[in-house]
Amino acid sequence: MELLAQRAKALGIELADAQLAQFQTYYSEMVRWNRRVNITGITEWQEVLTKHFLDSLSVGLAISDELKSKGVFLDVGAGAG
Numbered sequence: 001m002e003l004l005a006q007r008a009k010a011l012g013i014e015l016a017d018a019q020l021a022q023f024q025t026y027y028s029e030m031v032r033w034n035r036r037v038n039i040t041g042i043t044e045w046q047e048v049l050t051k052h053f054l055d056s057l058s059v060g061l062a063i064s065d066e067l068k069s070k071g072v073f074l075d076v077g078a079g080a081g
Contacts, residue, residue, distance in 0.1 A: 001020040001021075001023065001024055003049060004023055004049055004053060004054075007054055010059055011054070011058055011061065012056065012061070013057055014067075023053060026049055027045070030043070030048070031043050042051065048049070
């Protein structure tokens, strides 16, 4: 998770320990369920870090502060189609 924290910080995003733990849980569950249901073809940590987690986090950088303050949310995608 240290690598995720470092790369997110390079984007200007500070992740708290609780958030990093949530990413770890998400990754573990994604890999576990991917064995049963083809959620994604990307399961190696380095690729998930770049193509799922950091890509998704970077979208927040493009959303204006005005939209963020209004509590508007964006679904970047959940995979499997």
